Amino acid sequence: MNVRSTRWIRLVLAVSLLAAGCATGRDAVVQGGDFAFVSPGGQTRIVYDRRDRKRVREISGESVTAPGERISLRSYEGRVVVLNLWASWCAPCRTESHEFGKLTDEGAAKGFPVVGVDVRDDRSAASDFMTGFGVRYPSIYDPSSRIGLALPGIPLAAVPITLVIDRRQRVAAVFLGAVLASDVLPAINAVLAES
Secondary structure, three states: HHHHHHHHHHHHHHHHHHHHOOOOOOOOOOOOOOOOEOOOOOOOOOOOOHHHHHHHOOEEEEEOOOOOEEHHHHHHHOHHHHHEEEHHHOOOHHHHHHHHHHHHHHHHOOOOEEEEEEOOHHHHHHHHHHHOOOOOOEEEEEOOHHHHHOOOOOOOOOEEEEEOOOOOOEEEEEEOOOHHHHHHHHHHHHHHHOO
């Protein structure tokens, strides 16, 4: 079997597993108290109605660039937050890094922080990525993908992933795959406008 056939088989299996895992119902969120992601109809960009939003569990960990320094999503409660899951080995994350520079600037002007989570990565590679691509927002180092416990159902193998978190720490939007700043800003602005 050649490399192309092997890749094709892996792709088909991955899509099948993702589809099976996402076939829990018609709603974009699992019923209950905490956020759990499902993708109705295989959607990759979902904006949640305020009534349907669920609170994200605590996300925290050591900083990629400052070992020993802790970053916690809870410390941003009361603010809209853009959460970006990325990895240094992820080619779309490299492309997306320039767009997150724009979002970081926009956030400084409008009062929303951008927070990253580096998943399944080597610390030195992640730190080099942040330096090399000019990543200016803080990022949590998550080499074992424990973040998946706080975001059940999020397909961490599909980074980059971007979430917009509202002031009550509820997930307002999810974007699977690389985004442009202009893709995410309408969702951010809508949540910022909420009273």
